[in-house]
Structures are given as C-alpha cells and as structure tokens.
Amino acid sequence: MPSKLLTWQATTLAATAMAAILPAAALAQNQGPTLTHETVLSDLQDPWDMAFLPDGTMFFTEKCRGLSVLLPSGDVNALLGIGGSDGFSSTGEDLFCEGQAGMNGVAVDPDFDENRFVYVYSASNLTEPGGNRVLRLVVNDDLSEVSDRTDIVDDIPYKPVATDQPFGGPGAHNGGRIRFDPEGHLFVTTGDTHNAEVPQSPTLIGGKVLRIDRDGEPIEGNNAPDGFDPRIFTYGHRNVQGIAFRPDTGQPVVAEHGPWHSDEITALVAGGNGGWDPRPGEAGRGECPDGYCGYEPNQMDEMNPQERAEYMPMTDLNTYPDAMKPAWNNNGLSQGSVSAAFLSGEQWGEWDGRMVVGLMGIGFGGTPVGQRIDIVDLAEDGLSVNNVTEMALPMESGRFRSLVQGPDGNLYAAIDEGDIYRITPE
Amino acid sequence: MKIPTGTALLLALAVPAIAQEPPAADIAAGEKMYASSCARCHGRTGRGMASFPPVEGKDVDYLVGRLEQYREGENVGPNSALMKPVAAKLSDEDITNLSAFIAANFQ
Numbered sequence: 120m121p122s123k124l125l126t127w128q129a130t131t132l133a134a135t136a137m138a139a140i141l142p143a144a145a146l147a148q149n150q151g152p153t154l155t156h157e158t159v160l161s162d163l164q165d166p167w168d169m170a171f172l173p174d175g176t177m178f179f180t181e182k183c184r185g186l187s188v189l190l191p192s193g194d195v196n197a198l199l200g201i202g203g204s205d206g207f208s209s210t211g212e213d214l215f216c217e218g219q220a221g222m223n224g225v226a227v228d229p230d231f232d233e234n235r236f237v238y239v240y241s242a243s244n245l246t247e248p249g250g251n252r253v254l255r256l257v258v259n260d261d262l263s264e265v266s267d268r269t270d271i272v273d274d275i276p277y278k279p280v281a282t283d284q285p286f287g288g289p290g291a292h293n294g295g296r297i298r299f300d301p302e303g304h305l306f307v308t309t310g311d312t313h314n315a316e317v318p319q320s321p322t323l324i325g326g327k328v329l330r331i332d333r334d335g336e337p338i339e340g341n342n343a344p345d346g347f348d349p350r351i352f353t354y355g356h357r358n359v360q361g362i363a364f365r366p367d368t369g370q371p372v373v374a375e376h377g378p379w380h381s382d383e384i385t386a387l388v389a390g391g392n393g394g395w396d397p398r399p400g401e402a403g404r405g406e407c408p409d410g411y412c413g414y415e416p417n418q419m420d421e422m423n424p425q426e427r428a429e430y431m432p433m434t435d436l437n438t439y440p441d442a443m444k445p446a447w448n449n450n451g452l453s454q455g456s457v458s459a460a461f462l463s464g465e466q467w468g469e470w471d472g473r474m475v476v477g478l479m480g481i482g483f484g485g486t487p488v489g490q491r492i493d494i495v496d497l498a499e500d501g502l503s504v505n506n507v508t509e510m511a512l513p514m515e516s517g518r519f520r521s522l523v524q525g526p527d528g529n530l531y532a533a534i535d536e537g538d539i540y541r542i543t544p545e
Numbered sequence: 546m547k548i549p550t551g552t553a554l555l556l557a558l559a560v561p562a563i564a565q566e567p568p569a570a571d572i573a574a575g576e577k578m579y580a581s582s583c584a585r586c587h588g589r590t591g592r593g594m595a596s597f598p599p600v601e602g603k604d605v606d607y608l609v610g611r612l613e614q615y616r617e618g619e620n621v622g623p624n625s626a627l628m629k630p631v632a633a634k635l636s637d638e639d640i641t642n643l644s645a646f647i648a649a650n651f652q
Contacts (some may be wrong), residue, residue: 518595
C-alpha cells in the first residue's frame with residue numbers, strides 16, 4: 120500500500136491555504152516507500168527498548184521482566200531479570216518495576232566485539248527511596264549470561280510515592296532511554312519525577328540528558344552552566360524518552376511527551392536548557408497541587424491546550440530566553456511522543472535521513488488519541504520542520520514505545536501491547 | 546384449558562421475577578466498545594500497559610461499580626482525569642455490556 124499522504128501543517132495555516140500550497144510536487148516529495156511488516160516477537164510484557172549487534176542479534180527489555188536477547192536462530196535467552204522474576208540466567212534482586220519505571224532502555228557498546236558490554240537503565244532499591252541506574256553488563260560468548268555488573272550511574276531520581284497529579288503514581292516521569300552517538304558517547308535521558316525542583320536543578324540529574332563515557336564519567340564539552348553536574352549535557356526537560364542522532368551531523372534530537380499539550384521535538388546543543396520549569400511561584404503561577412505545576416491549570420479536567428501552554432509552557436522562552444526552541448510541537452497537542460530514530464539508507468527512498476517519532480496515543484480533553492509514527496523532515500538548522508507526515512502503517516497501530524533501525528536497514532518498533540514489529544520498505 | 550391452581554400460582558410468581566431481571570448483556574457490543582475506547586490504554590487483552598492498570602481478573606460487579614463512579618465524576622486513582630470523560634459518555638447498557646465482555650474474556 121502506498122504511504123498515506125497526510126501532512127501535519129502548522130495550525131496557523133488555513134485549510135484553503137494548505138490546499139493551495141500542496142501541489143502534486145510537494146506531495147510527491149513526501150512519498151515514502153511501500154511498507155510491509157513482520158511480527159518479530161509477541162506476547163511480551165511491556166517491551167521497552169531494543170539494541171542490535173551487526174548480525175541482527177537483538178537485545179530487548181521488558182519493563183517488569185528484564186533483559187533478554189533474540190538470537191539470529193530465533194532462540195531467546197533471558198539474561199537479567201528484575202527481582203522476583205523467573206526464567207532468567209541471573210536476576211538483580213534490587214531491580215524492580217513500578218508505574219513507568221522498571222527496566223527501560225538498552226544499548227550496545229560500540230566496541231562490543233572487544234568488550235562485550237551492554238547497558239540497561241533500570242529502577243533499583245539499592246538507594247533509598249529507590250532510584251534509577253545505568254548498569255553496564257558483560258555478555259558471555261554464547262549470549263546466554265551476563266556478569267560483572269557495574270552501575271556506571273547510580274543517582275538518577277525516581278518518584279517513590281503517589282502525588283495529586285494525573286498519572287500521579289510512583290515511578291512517573293522516569294525517562295529511561297540510553298543511546299550511543301556516532302562518537303561513542305552514551306546519552307541518558309531522565310525524567311522530572313513529578314518533582315518541580317528537579318528539571319532546573321544543577322545537581323539533581325532528573326529532567327536532564329546526560330552525556331557520559333562507558334564508565335559513567337562526563338564527556339568534556341558537556342558545557343552545562345557553572346555549578347552543574349558535569350555529566351549534564353542538557354537540562355530543563357520534562358520526561359525525555361526519545362533520542363536519536365542526525366545521520367549527517369550526529370546532533371542529538373529528542374522527542375518529549377508534553378503535559379496535556381505540546382509534544383516536542385528538539386535538536387539539542389551542549390549545555391542547553393529545555394525550558395521546562397514546573398515550580399510553583401514561577402512565571403506568574405501560584406500554588407499548585409503537591410507543589411508541581413506541570414499539568415496546571417485545571418490539571419484533572421478538559422481545557423484548551425493553547426490556554427494551558429500559555430500558563431505552563433513546555434519551553435518557557437519568556438523566563439528562559441536562551442532555551443532551546445523546539446523544532447516541532449505536534450500542533451500544540453500532547454499525544455505522547457516517546458520514541459525516535461533516524462531512517463538511513465536508499466531503501467527508504469525520500470525518507471532517507473528523516474526522523475521517525477513514535478506516539479503512544481493519549482486522548483484527553485478532546486485531543487485525538489493519535490497513535491502513530493510520524494516521519495519528520497527537520498530543517499537543516501534543527502529549529503523547525505520542513506514537514507511532518509504520518510506513516511501509513513502496514514500493521515495495526517499501538518503504543519510505539521521504541522523505534523530502532525536495525526542493521527538490516529529495517530525499522531523495528533516495540534509497542535506496549537507486547538509486540539515487536541519489523542517494518543520493511545519495499 | 547384449565548390450568549391447575551398450583552401451576553397458575555407458580556406462573557404468577559414467575560412473571561414479575563422475569564420482568565425484574567436486568568437486560569442480558571450484549572457481549573459482542575461490549576467487545577466492540579472495548580476495542581474502540583479501552584484497548585489503547587488497558588491493552589488488547591486487558592492486562593494494562595505503562596501507567597494504565599489491568600482490567601483482567603475483575604468481576605462484573607467491580608467493573609460496573611468503577612465505571613459508575615467515574616461516570617459520576619468521582620476520582621478513583623491517579624488516572625481519573627482520563628477515565629471520567631470516557632465514562633461520562635456511557636449509558637447503563639454500555640456499562641453492562643463492557644463489564645460483561647471484560648469479565649468473560651480477560652481472566
């Protein structure tokens with residue numbers, strides 16, 4: 120089936136104007152390849168992330184189970200389970216899942232052939248009142264066991280108790296994506312944990328994007344302001360779960376879930392501020408439920424997203440004029456952009472080099488649920504988009520938790536429903 | 546035809562009892578509604594996803610009670626903001642059908 124030619128344009132464009140500016144040539148420009156799909160794995164429990172070896176071996180995480188690996192033979196080895204899990208060759212009894220937290224991101228070391236390192240982001244109770252860690256593991260030769268666990272980051276905040284917020288249970292806004300960039304630096308995305316002090320804090324490393332080496336040490340040039348933790352690459356984030364690197368420049372670009380409004384795609388610069396600051400008493404706000412203004416005003420009831428954005432901006436350019444401007448804000452709506460990758464290779468045709476963003480779908484206050492994968496054509500400077508189109512899915516949609524391009528050039532998509540798909544351009 | 550007295554008495558007792566039975570649930574209608582309105586958060590098989598709780602293993606009374614609470618605007622748990630607008634649109638029949646489908650299929 121040919122790709123659907125749905126184009127999301129800026130809301131300021133009237134429909135009539137859109138018709139006038141979308142001639143056949145522009146539509147042809149958005150034409151992507153015909154897609155087919157296969158189900159790689161099914162009946163998983165909240166599959167959260169994947170990472171590949173060059174031969175197609177696929178490590179994957181399930182939030183409340185742990186880390187496993189799918190071998191090219193089709194066999195699956197369960198490697199590291201969270202506490203109380205069965206069937207794994209080892210378990211971390213301190214590892215747990217709660218709400219959005221659990222075993223989240225996974226990454227393979229660029230020098231895996233030499234060091235056999237894989238990394239996972241997981242909640243752990245080794246630190247009171249619970250926290251998130253980045254674990255480095257050594258995988259044995261036949262990919263049946265992991266050993267030599269080293270916690271290279273052990274101080275990522277976690278939300279331990281429920282608060283009076285939507286989705287206010289423990290484990291909320293937990294971040295969790297880990298990715299190596301082309302230079303071999305490890306990026307770690309963290310969430311604000313519904314704690315208003317976290318995003319702009321110089322020392323609490325929630326609401327941040329960290330850039331570290333394989334030992335957890337900061338990378339020179341992270342450029343965070345004086346007094347900030349040197350591991351911080353960017354700060355002032357709400358809950359980044361999608362990060363990918365532009366194929367031509369290596370620049371990191373994040374996809375972030377907005378608060379009842381404004382899902383954002385932002386090209387990051389070292390030391391940048393994402394402009395998220397949900398503290399009471401800031402930017403004209405008064406008190407907020409349990410000291411967190413992130414869903415205000417009127418956090419539990421329907422309201423115009425634009426009015427919300429004016430009161431509690433996702434990127435507050437009035438308070439922080441130098442904050443990183445988003446390239447795209449999903450037409451001011453929040454539908455849960457949560458995963459990101461770049462497509463690369465001639466097999467993708469016009470989509471070669473485009474960003475793909477997975478949306479989980481959140482229908483609140485009249486916003487369409489919007490489960491989908493968007494194809495994003497970022498402007499060269501990363502400060503705007505040339506266009507955003509919706510992928511015509513060759514399978515049923517789902518909550519697109521993770522998107523990764525595999526070594527075979529195909530796009531792999533994990534959905535919370537329990538499937539991992541392989542999407543192949545024809 | 547003469548109806549024996551005892552039988553007539555039984556019939557007289559039975560008719561009101563039948564009339565008071567709630568309408569039978571339309572499980573097929575519940576299935577359709579679940580797929581369109583519930584599955585995106587609670588999962589295709591009701592086991593819950595991410596921040597959204599499972600609905601599997603719940604009996605009809607529990608499900609009807611919760612849906613009625615949300616329909617009435619009560620806050621029950623951290624996702625009430627999402628559930629209340631959904632439940633507000635449900636009729637008694639919808640709640641009966643949905644609850645019957647979930648209880649019968651997601652154990």
